[in-house]
Amino acid sequence: MKKVELIFIPSPGIGHLVSTVEMAKLLVARDHCLHVTVLVMKLPFETKVSTYLHSLSSSSSSSSFSNISARISFVILPHDHNNTLADSNPGLFLNQFAEIQKPHVREAVAAKLIHSRDKSSADHESDSPPRLAGFVIDIFCTTMKDVAEEFGIPTYVFFTSSASFLRLMFHITDLKDEENIDTTDFKDDPNTDLVVPGILNPVPASVLPGVVLLKDSAPLMLTHARRMRDSKGILVNTFAELESHAIRSLSETSEFPPVYSVGPILNPERTHHGSDIIKWLDDQPPSSVVFLCFGSMGGFSEEQVTEIAIALENSGVRFIWSLRQPPPKNAFTPPTDYDDPSQVVSKEFLDRTVGIGKIIGWAPQVDILSHPAIGGFVSHCGWNSILESLWFGVPMATWPLYAEQQFNAFEIVKEMKLGVEIKLDYRTAGFYSGANDEVVIVNAQEIETGIRKLMENESDVRKRVKQVSEKSKQALMDGGPSYSSLKSFIETVMVNLPSS
Structure with a gap:
């Protein structure tokens, strides 16, 4: 079977990068034909990304990561120091930053394709480079879908929040597009409750994300939701036992792309023994x-x-x-x-x-x-x-x-x-x-x-947490719901391979 490659583009910030790397580890561990390249957008003030990437490099020879590290690579995109980003609204800031990085993503993908073509013409079939299978983008990087379309490759989403929040975002988009209800009106009326499919309790407007309550950032969040809805599939960092209602609501309709609950995606390894x-x-x-x-x-x-x-x-x-x-x-x-x-x-x-x-x-x-x-x-x-x-x-x-x-x-x-x-x-x-x-x-x-x-x-909360803890581990085991969902995603990638 031919080797294939996914290009992950996480939102800038160490939290999103760590989740992306853990997702990449799971994917390449599950299928020896899969390769992943992570395009890293480094914020001007970010100090932990380089340290984290260095730690991956230094640990790859002595940990379980060594068996799969050869199939995960990183490209740190350049930062345009001439562009000033001073917006204090995180949603606007990250959107502006992603737009600035768009040309660098385009150049990185073009260079990879040129290298692949040159190598393919010179090497034997068994040594040929991976075939580009798609982008996997984060919520604040949906503008990169345009780049994927330029190269004729599909776009998937790695959603690093909950399935319930994803369902909420789609519902808010429907309110605007179908009923012309503007969530920014709720900023001054926080006692409003929203009835959201897949969420058992009415959602108070007071707990909506600030970005959907503000006139300048709400349209951007709706754009992100529409682009996610137009993707080939959405990986969600959750598991079936934790959010069964939301996952069912997302999955039992053709309104949304396939949703794959593949979590919990985290790195439980201890690093500070003896501190x-x-x-x-x-x-x-x-x-x-x-x-x-x-x-x-x-x-x-x-x-x-x-x-x-x-x-x-x-x-x-x-x-x-x-x-x-x-x-x-x-x-x-x-x-x-x-x-x-x-x-x-x-x-x-x-x-x-x-x-x-x-x-x-x-x-x-x-x-x-x-x-x-x-x-x-x-x-x-x-x-x-x-x-x-x-x-x-x-x-x-x-x-x-x-x-x-x-x-x-x-x-x-x-x-x-x-x-x-x-x-x-x-x-x-x-x-x-x-x-x-x-x-x-x-x-x-x-x-x-x-x-x-x-x-x-002896609280009921503590008892429930202990039960969910066990279920979170079972979800990732062979035959567990997240294990099976990841298998389905890999099959989807193979089916949607673009023509050469």
Whole structure:
């Protein structure tokens, strides 16, 4: 059988890249004819992408990755320093960035095709290069569908959020296209509820992503949804037992392309054995520590940090707190670590909690969540973090910040009952509607109440999470629903191979 190649184009950012690499590993491990090239769009301020790619290169000779690494390659696309991207709205920023990268994607694909033709004419059939089978694009890279069409190859989507969120996006598009209902009107009427097929509970407008509530970004999100709907298939990072209603709603109609639930796509390998924080956890009782971490873009004001500190101390719960300094106002850049926690929390708090708590900067999240001492996770509700938490059987308390995290929080608490609520509709100023956002402070009592509920040992939530943890692992086993779904996707790719 001839070798074939898929070109993955993830949205910029380390989270999307890591998910893409894990997806690529699964694909090439399942079919020896498959090759993957990942086109990496590196943000100007991104510092972790190069480190991550280097770690893959250095580990490929000594890990299970070595058997498949030869069939996964990376091309880091150039960055146009002459183009200034200053928009603080993440949706607009990422869309602009993808448009700027479009010519570089075109050049990279053209160069690959020229190389393949030259090599094919010179080599024997058995040594011939892979045949280009399609693009696999991320949600903020749907503009690359135009490039795929120029080369006459099909486009697939790797959707790194939930199946329920995908169904919501298609529903919002239908509201606009068929009923002329504008979701931006809900910004001033957050008490509106949407009845969405595949979602059991009415969805409050207050948990809709900020980008569909804003006049400048909502049309772009609808465009992304329409392009995804026009693709040859959508890989979703979820599994059947977790989102059966949404998956059924997406699959039992010809309105949508084939949907393949292939998750959970994550990397559960530990990388920080022997670190100080892991050694500290080793000395704590099982399920006794609450872990607070708010993702790669999560930082809070000093006033909010004070409320968190009061809540932690009053709760009396052991804790690990990933505390990071927010970027300047209106700057779409990641938070940074404090040189010293006493810059933002009082020395008295640090002294009083020295025996039961640890404040750190960037957190090795997988290492911490996988530790038996962790009993709960106060999370921003990014979808990758949710899947990791469920994989390791750790219940969550929801504190969403931006993007689709409010909807994820709603799904975890109301739909799945796998977490407790601190907030469902909290939004970080600057990620919602720009500089005029009112800064909302979650008070210490709300936080403490959420933490206490989260850490209840015999709660129904904790029992359900343990059950889902087992199902998440079973989904990927031979014969499991995600295993079978990935097989179906590979078959689809082979059927849709473009003519030479």
